[in-house]
Amino acid sequence: MSAPPPALPPLSPALPSRVPLDAAPSEATHPEEIEFDPPLGKVPNFTFSHPVLVGSVDRWRKNGGSTRLLQILKHGSNAKSFRVLVVVSAAMVAVPAVVMLASYAVLVDLLVRAPSAADRMMYAGIAAMISVQVVVIAFLVYAFNERDEPDATRDDDKKDK
Numbered sequence: 001m002s003a004p005p006p007a008l009p010p011l012s013p014a015l016p017s018r019v020p021l022d023a024a025p026s027e028a029t030h031p032e033e034i035e036f037d038p039p040l041g042k043v044p045n046f047t048f049s050h051p052v053l054v055g056s057v058d059r060w061r062k063n064g065g066s067t068r069l070l071q072i073l074k075h076g077s078n079a080k081s082f083r084v085l086v087v088v089s090a091a092m093v094a095v096p097a098v099v100m101l102a103s104y105a106v107l108v109d110l111l112v113r114a115p116s117a118a119d120r121m122m123y124a125g126i127a128a129m130i131s132v133q134v135v136v137i138a139f140l141v142y143a144f145n146e147r148d149e150p151d152a153t154r155d156d157d158k159k160d161k
Helices: 057-062 063-073 076-111 117-145 152-160
Strands: none
Touching: 063 076, 076 117
């Protein structure tokens, strides 16, 4: 009879605790850990936080939060602008997806005899990229042809002066 197989070594212990980025090498818990030594010598504070974001939650709550945002979006031309944003954003996702699927399934075979599925997918991808450009151009044409509506707040500001 053959000898039983050797016992497997135990699984590695739990992952070592994290070492702060600015920790000295002596604080490392294991000698095999990689030491973080950035080229500047120290990680600058601005890389992990931005002054605009400091206190943003408090400002959001103080100024009305979601309720105030919805009021702003419902006001006059903001509602129209928001609708255009939603429609164009949806078109930026839906139009290329539909064009790519339709091109892959039907149009590539009608226009070009692609020898492989990879070539068909490449042509479908090119058609989808072109459709994105068409959506962007359509939005720009719409935006430049849009008439400015008189804004009630501008009229109120003029009356106050």
